[in-house]
Amino acid sequence: MRGDSVPTDDPVPARDSGERPFEDFLADLRATAADLATAAARCAAVFELEQAVVYLTDIQQRQLIPLTDDTAPLDIDGSRAGWAYRTLSLRVEESGTGAMIAWLPLVDGAERLGVLAVHTAALDAVRLRRGRALAALFAMMITSRRGYLDTVVQRMRTQPMRLPAEMLRTFLPPRTIGNSHAVSTAVLEPAYELGGDAFDHSLTDTTLHVSILDAMGHDLGAGLTTAVTLAACRNARRTGADLPALVDSVDLALSRWLPDQFCTGVLARLDLASGRLRWCNCGHPPPLLIRHERLVGALVRPADPPMGMPAQFLGAPRTVHETALEPGDRVLMYTDGVTESRLRDGTEFGLERFAESVIRATAGGEPAAETLRRLIHSLLDAGGNRLRDDATILMVEWRPPEP
Numbered sequence: 001m002r003g004d005s006v007p008t009d010d011p012v013p014a015r016d017s018g019e020r021p022f023e024d025f026l027a028d029l030r031a032t033a034a035d036l037a038t039a040a041a042r043c044a045a046v047f048e049l050e051q052a053v054v055y056l057t058d059i060q061q062r063q064l065i066p067l068t069d070d071t072a073p074l075d076i077d078g079s080r081a082g083w084a085y086r087t088l089s090l091r092v093e094e095s096g097t098g099a100m101i102a103w104l105p106l107v108d109g110a111e112r113l114g115v116l117a118v119h120t121a122a123l124d125a126v127r128l129r130r131g132r133a134l135a136a137l138f139a140m141m142i143t144s145r146r147g148y149l150d151t152v153v154q155r156m157r158t159q160p161m162r163l164p165a166e167m168l169r170t171f172l173p174p175r176t177i178g179n180s181h182a183v184s185t186a187v188l189e190p191a192y193e194l195g196g197d198a199f200d201h202s203l204t205d206t207t208l209h210v211s212i213l214d215a216m217g218h219d220l221g222a223g224l225t226t227a228v229t230l231a232a233c234r235n236a237r238r239t240g241a242d243l244p245a246l247v248d249s250v251d252l253a254l255s256r257w258l259p260d261q262f263c264t265g266v267l268a269r270l271d272l273a274s275g276r277l278r279w280c281n282c283g284h285p286p287p288l289l290i291r292h293e294r295l296v297g298a299l300v301r302p303a304d305p306p307m308g309m310p311a312q313f314l315g316a317p318r319t320v321h322e323t324a325l326e327p328g329d330r331v332l333m334y335t336d337g338v339t340e341s342r343l344r345d346g347t348e349f350g351l352e353r354f355a356e357s358v359i360r361a362t363a364g365g366e367p368a369a370e371t372l373r374r375l376i377h378s379l380l381d382a383g384g385n386r387l388r389d390d391a392t393i394l395m396v397e398w399r400p401p402e403p
Contacts, residue, residue, distance in 0.1 A: 035151065036054055036067050036138065036141060036142065036145070036152070037054065037067040037068050039138075039141065040052040040053065040054050040067070040116075040134070040138065043134050043137070044118075044119075044134075047127070047130040047131075047133075047134065048127075049118055049119065049120045049127065049130065049131070050099060050119040050120055050121060051117075051118075051119035052116060052117070052118050052119070052131075052134055053066055053067070053068060053071060053116070053117040053119075054066070054067045054106070054114065054116055054138055054142070055067075055073075055074065055081060055106075055114045055115045055116070055117065056106075056113060056114040056142065056152070056155055056156050057076065057085065057112065057113065057114050057156070058156050058157065058158050059156055059157060059158075059191045059192070060158075060189070060191050061076060061187075061373045061377075062075070062076055062077070062377075063075060063076060063158070064076060064079070064081050064082060064085060064114055064115055065114075065155050065156065067155060080093050080103055081103045081115045081117065083103075084103035084104065084105050084115050085105055085112060085114065085115050086366070086370050086373075087366075087367075087370070088105045088107060088112070088367060089105070090102060090103070090104060090128075091103040092123060095119065099119055099120060099121050100119070100120055100121070100122065100123040101117055101118070101119055102117075102118040102120070102123055102127075102128065102131050103115050103116075103117055104116045104118065104131055104132060104134075104135040105135070106135055106138060106139045106142065107135075107139055108139040108140060108142070108143040108174075109174070109176075109177060109178070110176045110177055110178035110179075110183055110185075110369070111143075111174040111175055111176045111177070111369075112175075112176065112369055113139055113142050113143070114142075116131065116134060116135045116138060118130075118131035118134065143174075157192075159192055160192065161192045161193075162192060162193050162194075163220060164193075164194060164195055164196075164218075164219060164220050164222065164223035165191070165192055165193055165194035165195075165223075167220070167223050167224075167227065168194050168196075168197075168198055168223050168226060168227065169194070171198065171226075171227055171230050171231075172188075172198060172199065172200075173199075173200060173201060173202065175187070175369070176368075176369045177201055177202070177203060178203075178397075179203060179272075180400075180401050181208075181272040181273070181398065181399070181400045181401070182208045182270060182272055182396065182397060182398050182399065182400075183367075183368045183369070183396070183397045183399075184201040184208060184210050184394065184395070184396045184397075185368050185369040185372050185394070185395055186199040186201070186212075186372070186392065186393065186394040186395070187372050187373065187375075187376040187392070187393055188390065188391070188392045189376055189379070189380060189387055189390070189391045189392075190387050190390070190391075194223070194390055195215075195217060195218030195219060195222045195223060195389075195390050196213075196214060196215030196216065196217055196218060196222030196223060196225060196226050196263070196390060197213065197214050197215075197226070197335050197337065197390035197391070197392040198212075198213045198226045198229075198230060198392070199211065199212050199213070199392055199394045200213075200230055200233060200234070201394070202234075202237070206271065206272055206273065207269050207270065207271060207272060208269070208270040208272060208396065209237055209268075209269055210267075210268050210269075210270070210333070210394060210396055211230075211233055211265060211266070211267045211268070212265055212266050212284070212333040212334070212335065212392060212394045213226050213229055213230070213263055213264070213265040214263065214264045214265065214284065214335040214336065214337075214390070214392070215229070215261065215262075215263040215264075216261055216262050216263070216306075217261075218389065218390065221258075221261065222261075224258065224261075225254065225258055225261040225262075225263050225308075226263060228253050228254060228257055228258060229250050229253070229254065229263045229265070229307060231253070232249045232250045232252075232253040232254075233246060233249070233250060233267065235249065236249035236250075243267060243269060243278060243279070243280050243318070243320050244280065244317045244318040244320060246267060246280075247267060247280050247282060247304075247307060247318045248317075248318070250263070250307045250308075251307055251308060251309075254307060254308040254309065255308065255309045258308070259308075259309045260309075261308055262306040262307060262308030262309070263282075263306060263307045263308060264282055264283040264284040264306045264307070265282050265283075265284050265306075265307060266279055266280070266281050266282070266284045266286075266287060266333050267279060267280050267282070268280075268287075268331075268333075268396075270325070270396060270398060272398075272400070273400070274324075275324055275325035275326065275327070275329070275398050275400065276322065276323075276324055276325075277322065277323050277324075277325055277331065277396075277398075278320055278321065278322045279299075279320070279321055279322075280304065280318050280319065280320055280321070281301060281303040281304060281319075281321065282303070282304050282305065282306050282307045282318070283303055283304065283305055283306035283307075284303065284306075284333075284335075285298075285333075285334060285335070285336055285339070286298040286299050286300045286301065286303070287299045287331050287332060287333045288331070288332040288333075288334075288355070288358065289323075289329065289330075289331055289332075290329065290330040290331070290332060290358065290362055291326060291328070291329050291330075292328070293359075293362045293363055293365065294359065294362075295355050295358050295359055299321070299323060299331070301319070301321040302319065304318050304319055325398045326398075327398065327399055327400055328397075328398070328399055329397070329398055330362065330368065330371075330395055330396065330397045330398075331395070331396045331398075332358060332393065332394070332395050333393070333394045333395075333396075334354070334391075334392065334393045334394070335389075335390060335391060335392045335393075336389070337387060337388070337389035337390045337391035337392070338354055338379060338391045338392070338393060339351045339354050340388065340389060341379060341382075341387050341388060341389070341391060342386075342388060343382055344382070349379065349382065353382075354379075357375055357378050357379065358375065360378070361374050361375040361378065368395050368397045371395065372393055372395050375393060376391070376393060379391060
């Protein structure tokens with residue numbers, strides 16, 4: 001079999017002879033506790049495959065880095081493995097030895113983690129099904145282990161990380177979350193030198209919660225401010241607080257613990273069924289609305305003061321804004337480090353260039369996470385991969401199931 005024409009919608013087949021050994025592998029705690037590279041090798045043997053290699057994306061999503069030392073990293077923008085990662089689709093090619101390599105995306109929920117390379121002498125429906133089972137298994141194993149396995153984290157880094165960035169990344173949720181109604185995805189740069197930018201998103205059965213934050217400064221103090229803000233948001237959200245009460249909880253926390261600090265941000269909630277978007281803007285750039293792959297404009301509303309001690313003297317509740325989204329709409333939130341970044345000649349990137357980049361990035365009809373990956377890379381490449389300040393972008397897409 002050659003090329004990329006591989007059946008992807010096979011009916012559920014009868015149980016094959018490789019399933020029982022695989023069940024035994026899953027039931028063996030010693031086997032599942034092995035390091036990921038060893039576990040992949042054992043699974044490949046159980047499923048009668050020549051080899052299975054796990055590749056993880058680096059933090060900046062430019063490379064796919066193998067978990068084995070004898071295999072070279074691959075470029076996400078210039079390889080078939082990268083194509084599988086970018087499009088979340090199967091890709092097949094013939095190896096130099098005449099065997100087949102099936103590249104399968106590693107996805108946990110909505111988050112792209114990397115790809116799995118399945119090497120086999122021949123690729124049929126049974127082996128393809130086994131490869132998919134391995135990809136699903138290893139996506140879950142990677143997610144469950146990267147919180148405590150430094151070897152996984154180290155593989156995903158290409159340079160040392162500064163302390164403020166290390167602290168903030170500990171608090172961040174997965175880069176992408178979603179369900180059948182909505183997706184939220186975010187990127188942050190400079191990846192290894194973050195100061196005070198952060199994002200947050202979470203789901204309930206009815207609501208998508210999103211936040212983008214930008215604390216004053218670019219040092220450990222800024223990181224602490226953002227960390228306290230994230231914790232206060234989550235604590236209030238998980239006790240059922242509405243948006244004004246949620247922002248008030250941040251104001252109180254910062255006033256008590258960090259009275260000299262403040263934080264701008266947009267805190268929003270999307271009703272998954274109706275598409276009703278509600279948000280509070282606390283001294284932050286307004287969100288942008290993308291409809292039919294075109295930038296409609298900014299959701300400009302009067303902004304409240306930043307979160308922190310000054311807000312205690314408002315004398316009025318926070319303002320909640322609201323708009324109705326249409327299916328397929330994307331809402332883009334960003335920090336001022338995006339528009340205030342500099343081009344190679346020193347001129348400011350600016351809102352107009354950013355808007356043009358958004359239009360180009362969304363024109364391809366790609367998944368939201370891939371759109372954002374290309375968007376942040378275009379920003380970095382325009383400025384020679386150097387930023388004066390943190391640059392964070394968060395995108396929400398509402399695409400409810402058709403009735």
